[in-house]
Amino acid sequence: MGFFHRHRGLTPYLLLAPGMLWLTFFFLVPLGFLAYQSLQSGSIDFGYSFTWAWSNYGDAIRNYRGQFERSFLYAGIATVLALVISYPVAYWIAFRGGRWKNLLLLFIVAPFFVTYLIRTLAWQTILSDNGLVVRTLDQLHLLGLLGTNGRILSTGTAVVAGITYNFLPFMALPLYVSLEQIDPRLIEAAEDLYASRPKAFLRVTLPLSMPGVVAGTLLTFIPAAGDFINAQLLGSPTNHMIGNVIESKYKELLDYPAAAAMSFVLMAVILLMVLAYARAVGTEKLTG
Amino acid sequence: MTSVAVPARARRSNVARDALAFVRRHILTAYSLLFFGYLMLPIGVVIAFSFNNPKGRFNYTWQGFTWKNWSQWDAIPGLRDALMLSLEIALVASIVATALGTLVALALVRYRFHGRGSTNLLVFLPLSTPEIVLGASLLTLFLNLNNTITIGFWTILIAHVMFCISFAVVTVKARLIGFDRHLEEAAMDLGANEWTTFQKVTLPLIAPAILAALLLCFAISIDDFVVTYFNAGNRVTFPVFVWGAARVATPPQINVIGTAIFVIAVTLMLANILVQRVRASKGVV
Numbered sequence: 085m086g087f088f089h090r091h092r093g094l095t096p097y098l099l100l101a102p103g104m105l106w107l108t109f110f111f112l113v114p115l116g117f118l119a120y121q122s123l124q125s126g127s128i129d130f131g132y133s134f135t136w137a138w139s140n141y142g143d144a145i146r147n148y149r150g151q152f153e154r155s156f157l158y159a160g161i162a163t164v165l166a167l168v169i170s171y172p173v174a175y176w177i178a179f180r181g182g183r184w185k186n187l188l189l190l191f192i193v194a195p196f197f198v199t200y201l202i203r204t205l206a207w208q209t210i211l212s213d214n215g216l217v218v219r220t221l222d223q224l225h226l227l228g229l230l231g232t233n234g235r236i237l238s239t240g241t242a243v244v245a246g247i248t249y250n251f252l253p254f255m256a257l258p259l260y261v262s263l264e265q266i267d268p269r270l271i272e273a274a275e276d277l278y279a280s281r282p283k284a285f286l287r288v289t290l291p292l293s294m295p296g297v298v299a300g301t302l303l304t305f306i307p308a309a310g311d312f313i314n315a316q317l318l319g320s321p322t323n324h325m326i327g328n329v330i331e332s333k334y335k336e337l338l339d340y341p342a343a344a345a346m347s348f349v350l351m352a353v354i355l356l357m358v359l360a361y362a363r364a365v366g367t368e369k370l371t372g
Numbered sequence: 373m374t375s376v377a378v379p380a381r382a383r384r385s386n387v388a389r390d391a392l393a394f395v396r397r398h399i400l401t402a403y404s405l406l407f408f409g410y411l412m413l414p415i416g417v418v419i420a421f422s423f424n425n426p427k428g429r430f431n432y433t434w435q436g437f438t439w440k441n442w443s444q445w446d447a448i449p450g451l452r453d454a455l456m457l458s459l460e461i462a463l464v465a466s467i468v469a470t471a472l473g474t475l476v477a478l479a480l481v482r483y484r485f486h487g488r489g490s491t492n493l494l495v496f497l498p499l500s501t502p503e504i505v506l507g508a509s510l511l512t513l514f515l516n517l518n519n520t521i522t523i524g525f526w527t528i529l530i531a532h533v534m535f536c537i538s539f540a541v542v543t544v545k546a547r548l549i550g551f552d553r554h555l556e557e558a559a560m561d562l563g564a565n566e567w568t569t570f571q572k573v574t575l576p577l578i579a580p581a582i583l584a585a586l587l588l589c590f591a592i593s594i595d596d597f598v599v600t601y602f603n604a605g606n607r608v609t610f611p612v613f614v615w616g617a618a619r620v621a622t623p624p625q626i627n628v629i630g631t632a633i634f635v636i637a638v639t640l641m642l643a644n645i646l647v648q649r650v651r652a653s654k655g656v657v
Contacts, residue, residue: 095479099478103472106533108494110533111497111498172403172404175400186645191408197591198634199610210413210417238396280508306501309504330508343508350500350502
């Protein structure tokens with residue numbers, strides 16, 4: 085222990101070193117390689133070489149603008165849906181859950197214990213042409229409302245539904261955490277001061293739960309925008325997102341520079357949106 | 373009853389208000405139950421279809437009940453190997469990531485040092501990067517190392533430890549922050565050195581958080597598809613197997629494994645909740 089006493093200032097760095105080196109070498113350095121690859125040109129047969137090929141970025145945006153826009157549109161809709169669907173439940177567990185809170189939270193995360201791909205395949209079954217949802221709508225004579233020839237599977241609706249379901253716990257958990265921390269006496273105080281219940285909710289509960297709303301929105305939106313599994317399994321090629329393009333360029337076409345450039349554009353747009361969002365709702369809420 | 377004296381109109385409005393309050397109270401409960409039904413629907417489908425007896429290659433429509441998918445769970449070539457690889461990776465990755473993550477959490481909570489902010493940032497960044505970017509950038513690294521590392525078991529393991537570390541740090545840090553430092557100071561005052569204090573006081577107190585981090589990392593690792601798919605080469609983990617299968621055929625044995633993983637995970641979580649409840653009732657922190 086003598087060493088540690090003589091070099092007390094060194095201890096935190098020794099503790100940090102293994103983990104931080106791992107993240108540096110296998111997270112930061114790879115991002116550098118991704119940047120390097122994104123500026124290369126050539127072909128898989130003759131090899132790629134670094135040529136400051138900024139045109140990869142222009143091409144990525146020009147050729148796949150539709151997929152980029154669709155990614156952010158689907159992710160945005162799914163995030164709003166997840167927020168609206170799970171807020172009342174998070175509220176219910178936080179204020180009415182009593183001794184069952186932990187058990188109810190287990191139910192919220194239960195979908196995570198079924199392999200992601202398998203639960204998406206289950207949605208394929210549920211939304212298929214002779215599946216539960218289509219048949220129910222058919223019996224209620226509501227199938228025409230869809231406007232997609234009576235289909236749900238292989239439409240944008242199915243993709244958004246899949247994304248919403250798959251990332252729902254990322255929304256519900258932070259919402260629950262921030263609602264749970266609210267002192268119920270604050271809400272009672274507002275009501276004692278003649279606020280109606282809706283007004284007490286809007287002026288007290290909702291603002292106090294904003295950190296959860298912000299965290300949940302980010303945790304849902306970021307993975308949703310990069311997703312390709314839902315579009316692949318529940319949509320048709322017309323519903324493909326940018327993740328599908330990156331996946332096929334990397335795994336099938338071996339067009340690494342284009343795929344790397346697209347990955348960077350995806351990351352940059354997400355980062356810009358997060359910053360804009362943080363600015364709109366206030367950074368002190370973002371960092372909690 | 374003294375309420376006899378209350379005028380009829382006031383009583384009625386009381387009843388109406390009570391009824392409204394009743395509806396209000398129960399609308400939220402009813403909605404929540406509906407929500408849980410929605411959440412459980414696909415899980416129910418996965419479990420039910422593990423007992424299906426499909427006629428064709430795809431397991432999408434209900435044909436009839438059978439036990440045979442369960443009794444012959446490894447009748448599909450490659451399924452057993454894929455599952456074994458997933459378990460092996462998840463076991464090693466969760467242990468390594470939890471060890472590294474615990475050390476980082478200790479440094480972050482216990483010490484003031486230069487570079488704290490950037491350390492926090494480096495822990496946070498992988499959590500806020502889309503998986504496809506994590507997978508693609510790691511693959512780019514391995515490709516550019518020109519075959520100094522074969523893409524396969526080791527690259528999968530490296531990737532899994534990488535994305536698990538941040539989760540381990542966050543989990544252990546949460547426990548360390550709400551931790552009474554006086555307990556450690558007391559041990560030191562009684563003559564224990566730093567290492568003994570860590571072994572006898574700190575470690576037992578943060579053990580539940582370390583266990584939670586281990587379980588979380590294991591669950592994330594065994595479920596990961598995207599990053600693995602990019603960095604697996606020709607090795608096949610269970611999710612990669614499902615992905616490949618989904619294109620040509622979906623044998624019900626996939627649902628059998630999915631159901632088994634679900635049941636084991638939920639049982640572990642339930643046990644954890646029960647243990648916590650018993651500990652809480654005994655007044656143990």
